[in-house]
Amino acid sequence: MLQQTQVSTVLDYYRRFTQHYNDVQSLANAPIDDVLALWTGLGYYARARNLHKTAVILVDKYNGQLPDDLDKLIELPGIGRSTAGAIMTLAYHQIFPILDGNVKRVLARYYAIEGWPGKKEIENKLWQCAEELLPTSRIANYIQAQMDLGATVCTRSKPSCETCPLQSNCRAFQHNLPQNYPTSKPKKIIPTRQTNWLIAQLKTGEILLEQRPSHGIWGSLWSFPETDSSKNIDSLCQDKLFVNMANITTQPYIRHVFSHFKLDIHPHLIQCSINNNRIAENKSLTWYKIGDALLLGLPAPVKLFLEQLQKMRN
Template identity: 45%
Template sequence: MSKDFANRLLRWFDVHGRHELPWQHSRTPYRVWLSEIMLQQTQVATVTPYFLRFVEKLQTIRELAAASQDDVFALWSGLGYYSRARNLHRAAQLCVERHNGELPRDFEALLALPGIGRSTAGAILAQAWDLRFPILDGNVKRVLARWHGLDRWPGETKTQTQLWAFAESHTPSARVADYTQAIMDLGAGVCTRAKPRCNDCPVSDGCVAHRDGSTATLPVRKPARALPTRQTVMLVLRDACGRVLLERRAPTGVWAGLWSLPEASDEQAARFGIANTHNIAAGAIAFRALPAFTHGFSHYRLDVTPLAFEIQPGAHVADAADQRWLYPAEAAALGLPAPVRKLIATLS
């Protein structure tokens, strides 16, 4: 049955699969690895322009390793989940230090690199070298959970173990790279989360969820919980030349290491902080409110109140550590969180 599953999927892939993704031409280990990291929790349509821009600027692992963190973040800016970029950069440096500037062709060695888990390591080995390793990303979990009728949340340890066993049993010995792409394509385009196109599925006649009419409830969703909401005040501080004050965030936490706008707990703290940090007289600052907005993270919602502070001509402005005064166009070249980038773009 597992062999028949793979054969049917491969025949479908030859006709209906995606064969023109940019990381497939050419399919080098570096390009495969980069695409797999970018595709974590992000769709192909979103990733494609970022991938093309990234490999145009940094064409090899050695070039990535030698790049500054600011350069890497600038290329990644807007793609989200920035820990992926930090791990990618560090992993490239380790490849130079330990593996002569190449990705190791070994599962355990790949797994030892930051940002590479079991499924990503398997995908790299399968797609870059056609080695027989299973994968289990979100699309594959959905396909296998429905096909086998698993009625438990895939995040449970027991269910994960079962899904890995299914993934292993279905992975063929030949055309592993094509099979890996095929099952991802099936999940992305046919066995979708909502309104799956079961009539177009090459393996639907063996699918338990299709047989039982349970595609809407499988895979079982994670138990819902309300997302907490946090508040912050972002300070859009501009000098008489039109430059904006940016500061590098701490190396840990949300948006770690990125350049962002200073923040404060409320308006009073913002006014005091500006005057105190930069030694600017209160009368030399003109204040105005900007439209508030909400930014969603995977684990909470952030309500942002932007406050604009215009420093009058002649006022002395001093830089603090890890701060820069930049024109909006200059700021756009840095690694900025997406909502901060959009906010600064409105100033241009």
């Protein structure tokens, strides 16, 4: 769980992002590299890419407005059925259910629905309950109240059943078992992967960075060139990075945890010189001064490492 200080840092980053891109047009016009750079620190970079893609579609197809049609909303990158439902109700006052994490929890408890809501069958049951409960008027108030109830009263670890307006009909409360719902996700052993960062640095301080492919982890962000094995780094420097290695020091490993695996990163700091101009053959590789690199879209551990390198040089 995020600590209070981490929450306020994330909120600060988010505020900075929304202040910079304060309308759809400015976000659509921005190069994706700038969007990712401003998103640094917020994680889940697919969200930034989806926001950008959606802004471009809204400007191109919908005159910069969100369409008032559930199916068209769901077609937009990053918008699922629940978000589309929330837009339809809160912005357009049309009657649709939502099913975000808070609402799932309230419904699972209210009806004492067994099973992990990530399973399609359980999720379908919850959607059905959400639909059956829909009022015929004041839909925006109802949806807002549903979300607020989950966020403030029927909370994950300490539901305030004594003050809850649903208490008299809530099955989980009647059985004194609110914490048993919703059923937790079945535990899976998260695998650990290994990678090696090749942090090539010139005498003058510039660092070699590589822009990652747009798909996969840290898509389109700038990172250090990587290799699976710590063997043959010298020849990799020659053949892939086009540098002559003068000295190499391996730094303590860094563990980065993703939702579905852990990544153990072994950083190798390589003092080097450029051996020829072949770097132009690989357009994703670029030398950056550390200060300039810190303005790019960077994965959090890369940013941290660069900040430490910058401190060491100052």
